[in-house]
Structure formats: structure tokens, C-alpha cells
Amino acid sequence: MKAITANRLSDGVVVYVDAHGALVERFGDAQLFDADEADEALVRILERKGAIASAYLIDADAAGPTGRGALRETIRKSGPTVRRDLGKQAELTDERV
Amino acid sequence: MYRYDEFDETFVRERVAEFRGQVARRLSGELSEEQFKPLRLMNGVYLQLHAYMLRVAIPYGTLSARQMRQLAMIARKYDKGYGHFTTRQNIQYNWPALIDVPDILDDLADVEMHSIQTSGNCIRNVTSDPYAGAAANETDDPRIWAEVIRQWSSQHPEFSFLPRKFKIAVTASDKDRAAIKVHDIGLRLYRNEDGERGFQVFVGGGLGRTPYIGERIREFLPERQLLSYLEAIMRVYNRYGRRDNKFKARIKILVSSDPDDFRRLVEEEWAKSDREKLNGPLDELLRVRRFFEPPKYENIPQTCNSLDAARARNDEFDRWVRNNVSDHRMAGYAIVNVSLKPIGKAPGDISAEAMETVADIAERYSFDEIRATHEQNLCLPHVRKADLFDVWRALDSARLATANIGLASDIIACPGLDYCDLANARSIPVAARIAERFADSDEADGIGELKIKISGCINACGHHHAGHIGILGVDKKGEEFYQITLGGSGGEDASIGEITGRSFSSSEVVDAVERLVTFYKENRTVGERFLDLYRRLGPAPFKETLYGDAAH
Amino acid sequence: MATLRIKNGSALFGDIRKGQEISLAAWREGVRPEAGRFEISIPNTEDIESLENVIRRFDAVILDFPVFSDGRAYSQARILRERLGYKGEIRARGDILCDQALFMIRCGFDALEIGNGDKDAFTKALGAYSAYYQIASDNSVPIGARRSRRRDAA
Incomplete structure (x- = not known):
């Protein structure tokens, strides 16, 4: 499965695309796409140039990022592994981060 | 130190106004990200993993107390209460919002600072000797x-x-x-x-x-x-x-x-x-x-009885003087190195509170001067020997008196995959684990000068090629591995470190470094540094230490 | 397609004046301009100094920015103005953003082919700075010399 992630233009915060095409901060709210749906959804998001600085597909399942980029994407999803007091792991406290 | 006149001030303000306009054009959609990227980079704004990153120039590493306090203010107001000193005498903020950056630049301009040309394909911020003057x-x-x-x-x-x-x-x-x-x-x-x-x-x-x-x-x-x-x-x-x-x-x-x-x-x-x-x-x-005339030094003797007495009384202070204090050109003065490498923490990171402590100390004891070093530490360049004990106590209260300058735990490390968009592997956790392994002060003193430098990717922001022991993070099918280079130096005897062989997994790399250090301790002659031993013996015995017979 | 021209220190916008343009490659094949205004376009990989005798025959030299990040033509323009003393028009063509316009003018360009670029943005960009640190090909007095003058006057 794939998820779409981006950095928000105004503040750079990591966001994901949810089932309604909205940008959400929690990975837990991200929509998981099949590979062919994902490409189409990504095209739609990339059109929103005024909202995001970059957007791309990641491998993921419901538990979190998977595949080769899993470590990098897990760090983006949660925050620095050396500062557990910073990033989403500190700010979004419910377990669906 | 240099002070802006109205030409410098006007120039920097005009540059801020220009960048404010460029940010507005991006936010309005007039500029695409592809067009904006080189413009933001020319002003030190990167997009990293979690957020934007702003790199602020500290020209030739020289700061006043007022400037350091402003850096602390910016860390609190626009960031998450800390900053990161880099290997190019700059400071980076890891969490600023793009929409705030023009205001940050105006706040920097208030204290004669900027982020001009801290990135991009241009002439970057000029660096110099932190002991200059x-x-x-x-x-x-x-x-x-x-x-x-x-x-x-x-x-x-x-x-x-x-x-x-x-x-x-x-x-x-x-x-x-x-x-x-x-x-x-x-x-x-x-x-x-x-x-x-x-x-x-x-x-x-x-x-x-x-x-x-x-x-x-x-x-x-x-x-x-x-x-x-x-x-x-x-x-x-x-x-x-x-x-x-x-x-x-x-x-x-x-x-x-x-x-x-x-x-x-x-x-x-x-x-x-x-x-x-x-x-x-x-x-x-x-x-x-x-602007670079020497400060008004006092005419004081070279030897300082109160310092000698304090060193004799207090072993920890004595160790700090031995490791972190350098000779000054003026009699009765010393150069104080402020370690930003407390054991187990991110090299070069400093909290807003600690920045303010350094500013206070600099104002009171070092003619209002602070320096950033390319080894990610700070320096108080003009401290009277008679004040060293008070300076040490003040630094120690802010965890800034780790007595490890030039030692195994004084590690250079880039931000790595914990922050950086380019990184292949994490640097900071490896630095922390190595520092913990060599945390015992007597043991670290016994090892002596040892420059360990860690980069999270081939771009080498952690200067691994210039480390006596260099560590390069690589990605192997999604796993973090670390390649070791030996024999590098960034000093007057500069050399590029040589790759030893296959890379080590994250769980192996600290033991590998320890094996190298043990080999060094067992084979050195009196006064011989790790680097000297490597140059004397060549790579073969070190490779054997790392890889055993498999090296042959 | 608009061209920005600097005349007596101010920016004017108009259509590209159609002189008779040939490329350096055509010149090398023996093409020679006929009567009228002659312009020559030169790739940014050329050693402009070695072309002194060619360039002297032309009213305008067109230098290329294939992408805005390729800055070789800045050096070509300065050499043309400062070393060869070229007095004709030096025109920038290619990927030209308003954010580069001032650098171009300072390096000796006096015309920029801005295409559909925003004229107001170019005008604003040209006025972004009141003084510069370096001596270059424009006539502005660098900051160092301004400081000297001010001291002399005091």
C-alpha cells in the first residue's frame, strides 16, 4: 500500500493526504492507496502548489511506513529519535500518531 | 569586532526586504517551488525532514553577547528553544516556519546579523580561526x-x-x-x-x-x-x-x-x-x-597564584583547565573552549538558556566576545586566568563545562537522518553511543587527542574524511551501516582518511571504534597520538584490528 | 515578448528591436550581415576575449542564460565591457528571472529579454539596493569608495 506525504508550504510541517484529499498532520489519518490509485491521487495533490512544498508516495501499511524508506519516513512521522520531546511524537500525543 | 555602519545596515535591511518579497511571491503562488528553491537557499532556508531549516551566518565565527542573546530569543520565539552550531561556524534552527523567516531576518538585522549566502551556489559565509586575535x-x-x-x-x-x-x-x-x-x-x-x-x-x-x-x-x-x-x-x-x-x-x-x-x-x-x-x-x-584592534587588556603577570591554588584544590577544575583552556598571546590571559559535547547529546546543540549563560559570561569575563569553532564548540577568547575558576563554575551550571576538548567524546557530527533530508543514516545516536563508551574522564585523558567525525551521507558535513577516525553512514537496503575511514586530518598536516573495508552495522560500529582505540593504546609510544600511530604503522594492522584475519 | 532596456539609468520596456541577428556559428560559416543594425548571439561556452575582432563589428551582443543557474554569461559580459571596452548593447537571453536582473545590469548588460515577465517585478528588483560592495561594470560607486568620499568630505 501507499500513502502520500508532503511538507506544508507555510511551515514545512509533515502532512499526509486523507480519504477526502485533505492534508492532515497525523499518519493515522492518512489514506492508504493501492498503487494505481496512488499515482492519480499524487497528481491531484501536486497541483496544489500553493499549499505544499513537495509531495511524494511512500510505502506504508496501517501500522506505519514500510519498505526501504521506512526509517526515514518513520522519523518524519514521529520526530527526531534523539529528541523524543520534539516533533509529532511530542505534539500529537494520542496513540494514532 | 566589526560594527555595521549605515551602508552595511542598509544593505542587510534591503536584502531582508527582497527576501520578504520572494517569500510573498511563493506563498501567493506566483513562484513555483522549483523557482523559489534557489532563492530561499541563497538566504539559508532549507526544507528538511520535519520542517524548514534556517542557517544563520556567523561571519568568521565571531559573536557578541548581544548577538548571542538575540540568537537565544529567536530560538524561543520562532523555534523550539535551541539551535545547532555547524562545522562552518554557523548556527541552524531546525523548526522555523517559512512565513516567519522574514521576521527572523529582521530580528537578526537588529543585531547586525544575517543569513545571506549560507547556502546556494555562491560564495558562502567566510570562516576563520576561532582563536583569531x-x-x-x-x-x-x-x-x-x-x-x-x-x-x-x-x-x-x-x-x-x-x-x-x-x-x-x-x-x-x-x-x-x-x-x-x-x-x-x-x-x-x-x-x-x-x-x-x-x-x-x-x-x-x-x-x-x-x-x-x-x-x-x-x-x-x-x-x-x-x-x-x-x-x-x-x-x-x-x-x-x-x-x-x-x-x-x-x-x-x-x-x-x-x-x-x-x-x-x-x-x-x-x-x-x-x-x-x-x-x-x-x-x-x-x-x-x-575594528579588530586588541581589547584593553590589563597588565597582569603570566602566572596566577589563585588559579594554581584552585587547580590544586579541585581535580575536576584542573582537568577542565588542562583540556579546555588554551594559551593566550597576552600574559595572564587564557582562551576558554566551551564544549557543546556533553556526553550523550547532539554535538553542537545548545539551548536558549545556555546561549544566554554564555552571553553573560562573555560580557563579564571575555571582553564581550564569543567565537564559534568549526568543531561545533564555542570559545571565550580573552579570559583572565584569575577568572577561570568563576567561568568554569558558571559554565558547569549550564552543562557547558564538559572537559573533553579534542578528546574521544568531542565528536563532530552532522544532524544526520534525525533531521536532514539528504542523510542516509543517523549520526547523532552513533556520536552519543561512542561518547558514552569513552565517558570516563581518566580513560579519555589517557587516550588523548582523538578526532572522531561522523557524517550521515557522502556530502560529508560531519567532515568524516578529516577525522582520525571517520565514520560515514550508508544505507544498505533500508538498514543503517557505517563505513570507517582512518588517518584523516583537517589541520596544518591535512590528510584524507582512508577507507578500511566493509561497513559495520549500527550495533557493531561502536565496538569497532573501541577496538581501534584499544589497539592504539597497546601500540603507541610516549606522546604518540592516534593519528601519529596510524601514519607510522600504516593501515594494515588497523584493518586487522577491525576485521581480524578476514582483512587478508 | 518584451525587452527591458536601461537608458540613462532608468528602465524602459518595449519590443525586442529587430536588428539583423546572426549566430556566432553562422558567422563562422561565412555569413555576413548586410546593411542596418547587426546583432550577434554567442553561446556562454565561448571565450569572449578571443572574439574581440568579430564583436567589434556588431551593434549588439546577445549572451545566453540557458538556465538561470548557469552564470557563465555574467563573466562574458564583464569581460566585454571592462576588458574589451565594448560600447554596444549587451543583451541577456534565456531563463531570466527578476531576481537576477540587478546582477545582470551590474555585469554590464543593458538589455534583458524578459519574455512575459512581470514588468513591475523587474522594475522593483532593479531598485532593491541603494549601494553595492563590489566594483563591477555598472557606474555605481561601491560602498568602500563611498565611505572614503564621506571621510574626505568630513
């Missing part, structure tokens, strides 16, 4: 020339779209604390046999994907000729540097392909140039020089 045996204060270069390179119309980034470092001492031979241009000011001051000019050093030690392209350049000569080097690079391949675009590739030809091209260009015009007016140089 304080070191014994210095020919002159190298910051005079660093400031001249800062002004000359700011928004240079011809050299703002170079093939690749361009870094210049200046020193005026035999002891190289600015790593000049691993810069695009390294300048060493000295006096020739006739007593005239001039520069030895090194070009084409650098780390990254293909590391090189700079070529000495001129043995003696009269100091007054500096700007015209720099223009000649830059023009040759702008015209002939490769632009077809990003990885071959640095000047080191051009120089190393034929150093003699490069030297000839520079000398020809220089001979044809209007040197008088390019060198600038002499009285402007004298004006800049006046």
Missing part, C-alpha cells in the same frame, strides 16, 4: 581579511550563480584551526623573508564525494592584492568549472584535473585584470582593520 604566534588578525571578503562576496554580481557552492577560510597562524586545506580556497597569512605580509593560497580542497587537499597555487600573494586575485580565481572557476554533472562541479575537480593549467589560467586572468580597481581603496582596508 587571541592566539600566540599570529601574524595578524585574520578576521580583518575575512570581513573584507564578506563584504566583497555579498551579492557579488558575477559570482552568485557558480557551478557549485564555494567556501573560503582564512587563517594567520601556523596552527590551522580553520581547516583551510579542505576549503575551495584556503588562505594563510604570513610574513615572508622580507617581512611583508601575504597569503599562501590553497585552491581546490574539499570533502564530500571526492575529497581533496587543496593545491598550493601561490606561495606568496601580497595581502593588498587579495581581492583582485580572488576575482581571478572565481572567474576561472565560473568560466571553466563543470556544469554538466553536479557531482563534478566543485572547483576541486577543475583544479585536480590539471593543477598547473589551473594555476596558469588564474595567473593569466589576474595579469590582465585591473588590479588597482579590484583591490579597493586602502583607507577602507584601514577602516576595517581598526
